[in-house]
Amino acid sequence: MLTALITAVLIAFSFKIIEQLIGLFSKHHIRFAVYYWGVLLVAVSLFIKDNYVYSLPHDFLAVLPLCLLIQLINGLIAKHSGYSPRGRFNTINFIITYPVLEEIAFRGLALPVLTRHESFGVISGLELGYGLIPRLSLAVIITAVLFAVSHLQYYRLNAESIRFMAFALSGGLFFGLVAQATESILLTIFMHISFNASAALYSITRESGPNK
Numbered sequence: 001m002l003t004a005l006i007t008a009v010l011i012a013f014s015f016k017i018i019e020q021l022i023g024l025f026s027k028h029h030i031r032f033a034v035y036y037w038g039v040l041l042v043a044v045s046l047f048i049k050d051n052y053v054y055s056l057p058h059d060f061l062a063v064l065p066l067c068l069l070i071q072l073i074n075g076l077i078a079k080h081s082g083y084s085p086r087g088r089f090n091t092i093n094f095i096i097t098y099p100v101l102e103e104i105a106f107r108g109l110a111l112p113v114l115t116r117h118e119s120f121g122v123i124s125g126l127e128l129g130y131g132l133i134p135r136l137s138l139a140v141i142i143t144a145v146l147f148a149v150s151h152l153q154y155y156r157l158n159a160e161s162i163r164f165m166a167f168a169l170s171g172g173l174f175f176g177l178v179a180q181a182t183e184s185i186l187l188t189i190f191m192h193i194s195f196n197a198s199a200a201l202y203s204i205t206r207e208s209g210p211n212k
Contacts, residue, residue, distance in 0.1 A: 001119045005142070008110040012146035014040060015105075031089075034097055041104045050116070053108035057182035063134065066181075070174045070191050078198035081167055082160060084207075085200055095200055099192035106147045106172065107179035107188050114139035115180060134181040136173075144172030171195065 010017075018040060019033040029036075045053045057063075085094035114120040120139035148169035152161060175188040 001117050004113050004117050004120070007113050008143065008146065011044070011105050011110045011113070012143075012150045014044075015101075015150070034093055034101065038097070038101050038104075041101060041109065045104065045109060048109055048113060051109050051112050052179055052183050052185050053104055055184045057184040057186050059182060060187075063178050063181045063187070066134065066174070066178060067187060067191065070178070071194065073170075073174075074191065074195040074198060077167065078195055079202045081195075081199040081202075082163055083196070083199040084203040091200055095197045096193060099196050100189055102147070103175070103179075103185045103189045103192055106143050107175055108185040110146065111139055111143045111176060111179055112183075114142060134177045136177065137180060140173060140176035140180055143176050144169055147172035 015033065015037045018037045019030060022029050022033050022036060045051055083094070085091040115137065117139075120142065121137055148165040151165050151168045171192070175192065178191070179185050179188050
């Protein structure tokens with residue numbers, strides 16, 4: 001159990017570890033740390049059995065109500081997220097690269113590492129949505145918390161970063177439920193990209209508005 005938890009934590013903060021190591025040798029290449037991180041995650045996925053990275057979703061219809069709910073919430077809160085990527089490079093990474101790699105790390109690798117242990121299983125007696133929403137597990141909660149805390153590696157600790165962490169925590173819970181129920185990250189990648197793309201679009205719209 002402890003080994004699984006330590007592994008999940010290392011995966012959660014693997015981006016920061018990679019970034020720090022790259023910084024020791026080349027400050028210039030820190031900009032491309034996310035791509036080195038991607039290579040590392042793919043390599044790690046080859047050694048973690050029964051991960052959710054390469055599998056197609058199971059029981060899609062069972063999570064369809066939850067997916068529709070998530071998409072609705074995404075549309076409502078993306079406008080107020082405060083995310084504002086700058087430049088084409090950062091915007092592309094924000095919309096595509098980070099969502100894909102974060103889903104691989106947190107829901108594709110860390111989550112199944114934890115769900116293999118009964119200690120991180122479904123929380124007894126906790127059922128939401130009259131059975132329309134999958135049962136919440138301790139593994140989902142832990143990965144959601146790690147997902148939220150890990151967002152501090154992108155920002156400094158302030159009121160804005162706390163808001164980002166709150167969004168990450170809620171997203172981590174919802175995405176974790178879907179990934180655990182389907183044993184796949186295909187749907188969560190789509191929903192994560194959808195949220196980030198909406199947030200970026202709202203940011204661009206605000207900056208090009210009539211008051212600008």
